[in-house]
Amino acid sequence: MTEPAVGDVLGGTGGVWQVRTKDGMVRNAFLRGRLKRSTVMKIAVGDEVEVEQDLASGAWAISAIHPRKSKLARREPGSGYGERVVAANVDQVVVVFAAARPEPHTRMLDRFLVIAEANELVSRVVVNKVDLVPEADAARTFADYERAGYSVHYTSTKTRAGLDALHDSLAGVSSIFSGPSGVGKSSLLNAMFPGLNLRIGEISESVNKGRHTTVGAVMHPLPDGGYVVDSPGLREVGMWHLAAGELDRCFPEFRPYLGDCRFGDCSHLVEPGCAVREAVEAASISAARYDSYARLRAELEESPKKW
Numbered sequence: 001m002t003e004p005a006v007g008d009v010l011g012g013t014g015g016v017w018q019v020r021t022k023d024g025m026v027r028n029a030f031l032r033g034r035l036k037r038s039t040v041m042k043i044a045v046g047d048e049v050e051v052e053q054d055l056a057s058g059a060w061a062i063s064a065i066h067p068r069k070s071k072l073a074r075r076e077p078g079s080g081y082g083e084r085v086v087a088a089n090v091d092q093v094v095v096v097f098a099a100a101r102p103e104p105h106t107r108m109l110d111r112f113l114v115i116a117e118a119n120e121l122v123s124r125v126v127v128n129k130v131d132l133v134p135e136a137d138a139a140r141t142f143a144d145y146e147r148a149g150y151s152v153h154y155t156s157t158k159t160r161a162g163l164d165a166l167h168d169s170l171a172g173v174s175s176i177f178s179g180p181s182g183v184g185k186s187s188l189l190n191a192m193f194p195g196l197n198l199r200i201g202e203i204s205e206s207v208n209k210g211r212h213t214t215v216g217a218v219m220h221p222l223p224d225g226g227y228v229v230d231s232p233g234l235r236e237v238g239m240w241h242l243a244a245g246e247l248d249r250c251f252p253e254f255r256p257y258l259g260d261c262r263f264g265d266c267s268h269l270v271e272p273g274c275a276v277r278e279a280v281e282a283a284s285i286s287a288a289r290y291d292s293y294a295r296l297r298a299e300l301e302e303s304p305k306k307w
């Protein structure tokens with residue numbers, strides 16, 4: 001065995017993981033038996049690992065997984081149990097929606113953002129395909145997100161609008177592109193980083209409707225440092241296993257009001273003296289965002305038995 005080398009997991013299928021070691025080489029590595037049987041930690045894209053080469057066979061093995069600095073996890077779809085780590089050690093989530101084709105469903109956007117917040121990750125919102133609608137329409141649909149404090153990028157891979165600013169926001173950090181299928185995640189990455197050559201125009205889930213079990217995220221090193229993870233589009237976003245009482249903090253624009261409700265454990269749904277609802281009435285918080293909160297809260301209260 002060689003001395004262990006540290007590397008980052010770029011992707012993997014069927015037990016073989018692509019690990020990029022510090023020298024820039026990508027090794028195909030198997031998981032050591034001991035780690036394979038471990039139920040404590042399953043490897044994910046973005047994990048930092050140690051690899052060793054067997055000098056006789058030339059085969060590489062992953063001998064250790066380093067603790068994660070962060071992770072983006074969501075509920076294992078369909079099963080109801082357990083979480084799936086989509087990517088480890090990411091610095092930010094780039095939630096991509098389209099201005100049209102497919103029509104943007106902001107309630108779904110709220111789910112994506114809540115999952116990122118629940119994982120304590122910074123998000124930015126990308127509104128792609130702005131070439132398809134009048135600028136003012138896109139701005140109106142996504143104004144709530146700018147007001148909530150998110151960075152919102154309006155982009156088009158056809159006109160190249162917004163691509164430079166988005167490109168700059170990815171430099172030197174690790175980002176995951178997330179969002180529904182067909183919104184242009186891979187197209188955006190190709191337009192900004194032509195060397196990536198990602199496949200586009202595919203509906204990743206056509207074989208496995210409504211589920212998302214086999215197709216994994218892949219992480220790409222960026223030319224000027226940093227990584228970007230292209231993940232397959234999601235049709236259904238399983239809520240992260242979040243306690244109902246923690247949902248309010250996942251709406252950044254609610255946070256200034258959270259200490260001001262009459263009851264410390266206010267659900268912000270029915271209680272008198274609720275500072276959040278007062279802010280909604282005063283139009284300081286968007287009614288649509290609040291409505292998403294109320295729906296997600298109901299969903300979380302129905303499901304705790306599942307966890």
Ligand SMILES: Nc1nc2c(ncn2[C@@H]2O[C@H](COP(=O)(O)OP(=O)(O)OP(=O)(O)O)[C@@H](O)[C@H]2O)c(=O)[nH]1
Binds near residue numbers: 179181200202205
């Ligand atoms: N009009 C327009 N079409 C775009 C734009 N960006 C991407 N598209 C088209 O949208 C379709 C889907 O693009 P993809 O990049 O494959 O979308 P994706 O989000 O990666 O989809 P999944 O991999 O299935 O999650 C393709 O036909 C692209 O050509 C854009 O800015 N404007």
Ligand SMILES: [Mg+2]
Binds near residue numbers: 187199233
């Ligand atoms: Mg794609």
Ligand SMILES: [Zn+2]
Binds near residue numbers: 266
């Ligand atoms: Zn309240």
